[in-house]
Amino acid sequence: MRETWVVGAATTRFGRLPESAREAATRVSLAALDAAGMQPREIGHTFVSNCFGVAERQVHLGPLVNTGLGIPEVPSASIESACSSSSAGLHEAFVRVAGGFDDAVLVVGAERLSHLDTLRSTSFFAMGADYPFETRNGATFPGLYATIANAHRHAFGTKEEELGAIAVKNHANAARNPHAHFQKEISLATYLASPVIASPLRLYDCCPFSDGAAAVVVAARETTPRPASEPLVIRASARSGSIADLQDRPELTGLPATRLAAAKAFRQAGLSAKEVSFLEVHDCFTIAEILALEDLGFFPKGEAARAGAEGITARDGSLPVNPSGGLKAKGHPVAATGVSQVVEVFEQFNHRAGARQVPSLETALTHNVGATGGSCSVHLFGHR
C-alpha cells in the first residue's frame, strides 16, 4: 500500500454561492490543484459529491466538472452518503491511490440549495433519514437529534449551558474563518434567549443550510514527492455503518458508527486518541459534538459535555475541536462538508489558518457523519 497524501485543498466561502454547484465545484477543484502545484492532466480519476443536484436539475456532475478542468476523458463518479458524502469520496480516493490504481485523484463536494425555500430544502435533507420509519411520520433531523439530546440529558444530566458553550465556541472560531457562513460571535445569553426548535435544541444548537464547495487532491508520495504546499499524510481512512433509524437502535446516547470507524482508524494508524492534536468533528447540532468526543474516545461516556464549558476544546485549549467553526457556524453544505473538514486541516498544517491557528499540529482527526449516524467516516492525518 502506497503512502498517500492530501497535496492540495480549497474551499469556497460557505453561505450562498453566486454560481451553480457545477461551477463552484470546478472553481474549487482548480484552486485545490493550484495549492498542490499540479496540472489537471495529472488527475486520473474524479469523485464528485452533490447530494441534491436535482434541485438544480443537474446530476451526473463528474463529466461536467472534468470538462471544466480540461480533462473530459478522465473517469468520474458521484458519491453520496448523505452528510458524509465527500468523506466517502475521500475514502475511495485513498483506496485508488494507496492501491496503485491512480497516482492522483480529485475529490470535490458541492451543494447549492439556497435558491429553494426552507420547506423544500428541509424536505430534501430529510430524505437522508429512514423514510418509512422516520420521515413519513414527520421526523426531520432537528427532531431526531433532539431525541438523542434528550436521551443523553436523561442518562448523563447534560445541561443546556453545556450545549450552549459549544455553540459559543464554534461561533467564536467561525468569526475568525473567512470561509465560514456565520462570521460572528454569539454570547451564552444570546444562545439561551434563542427560540427552541425541537426541545432541548434551540436555534443556535442547529447548523445552517449552507451552499458551498470544497475540494482536495489525493496523490501518492512516490509520484508527487514535492507538492507546492505542505501535504497531509493520510494515516488512516476508515468508514462504517449502522442501523439508520433511531427506533431500532439499542441505545441513543451515542453513535455506534462513530465508535466503529474510530476503532478502525486508530488501529490502521497505530495511534490513540491521546496523540491527536486537534479535531474537526460532525457538529450538525451541538449535541453531536458531545457524542463525537465520547464515541471517538476522547472522553468517557457522559463526560464530554463539560469540555466546551471548561475551555478544553477552545482553539487555544488542550484539545481544539472544530477550529473552523464546524458545521454549526462554518456551515453545512451537505456534500461539501466532509472534504471541507480536510481543507481546515490542510490550512492548519500549512499555517494558513490566521487568527484561528491551533497551537499543536502533530496529528489531526476528521469525523463526518451521514444523517443520524447510518454512515460515518474517520480520517487521521499526520506529517511526512
Place this chain on the structure above:
Amino acid sequence: MRETWVVGAATTRFGRLPESAREAATRVSLAALDAAGMQPREIGHTFVSNCFGVAERQVHLGPLVNTGLGIPEVPSASIESACSSSSAGLHEAFVRVAGGFDDAVLVVGAERLSHLDTLRSTSFFAMGADYPFETRNGATFPGLYATIANAHRHAFGTKEEELGAIAVKNHANAARNPHAHFQKEISLATYLASPVIASPLRLYDCCPFSDGAAAVVVAARETTPRPASEPLVIRASARSGSIADLQDRPELTGLPATRLAAAKAFRQAGLSAKEVSFLEVHDCFTIAEILALEDLGFFPKGEAARAGAEGITARDGSLPVNPSGGLKAKGHPVAATGVSQVVEVFEQFNHRAGARQVPSLETALTHNVGATGGSCSVHLFGHR
C-alpha cells in the same frame, strides 16, 4: 493485484416493482449472495446505485440495504454516474477487492420511478444531460440521440430498416428472458408503423422507463475459491469520460468515451475484440447499439448498421449482442442497468439463460454509457 471474480448475481424482473427501491435492492442482494453461496457477514463494503431516490423521498440507501441484510455495521456508499451508475459501482468494487482492501463487495443498483407520471420521469432522466446547454433549451434524451442518429445517417447512410432490425432482434431476445420488461416479439412492420418520437427515432427505437433492481457480489479468488455458481473472472474493468454536451464535441457519429474505455479494457485484459464471444451493450436507443459496435471496435466506422439486419448479432449469430434483450426490450431502470448486464453474463456463463442461451461463452463484454456518453464503463469477463 488479486484475481477478482463476480461470484453471485441476481435481478428482479424489470418493469414495475411491487416494492420500494430499498426493498428491491435488499431482495436482489440476498439472491446474489445466495447464488454465490455466501453469507451477508462476508461482505466488507457495499455500493448502492439509485439515481432518483428523491422520487421515493429516500437517499442514503446503503445503511438501509445493509441493515436489511443484517450487516448494518458495514460501510456503504451510493455511486451515481447517470445510466452507468452501477457499472461505476462495479468498477470501484473491483478496485477494492483487486487492491486487497476488501475480500468481498456487494454492488446493487435499483430504480423505481413508475409511480410518477411520464412527464416527471422524463424530467428526472433529463437531469443527466447538460442543463445549461441542453436540458434548459428543451433537449431530452430521445432528441439528443436523434441528433446522433441523424449525424450517423448523414455520414454513413444508416437506414430506418437497420435501426428497426435492432429493435426486432432485441425484442426477440427479451421474449425469451423472464427478467425482461417487454417479453414480446415485434415485426419490422410493427416497428415501421410505430410513431416517430424524435426523427428518425420511432417509439420502438427507444428503451422504456423501467423499475428494477440487480446485484452482484465481487470477491477475491483467494478468499472465495469455491463459490456456489460458476464465477466470472473480471479480466478488465475500465471507465472513461467525455465532454458531456453534444454541441461541444468534435463529431457526433460515435461516443469518444466508449472508444477510450474499450481501448483501456482490451489493454488491461490483453485481449482484442476478435476474442469476445458475446456482448451486452448500452442500447438506450437502437442507434446506440450501432455506435457501441463501432466504437468498441467490432465493426469499422459506418459498418455496424448491417449487423442486426444480417443476423450477425442475433443470439445464434456469430456475435450475439444483447441476448438479454438489452435496454431496448429488457428495460432500463437507470441505476440497475449496468449491473443487470453482468447478471446476464453470469446467467449465460452458468447455462441458466434458457431459450436465450448463446452458443459460445469464451469471453463476454459489457458496455454501459452514462447519458449521451459523458461516462462509459467497459468490463471483460472470462472463465477461471
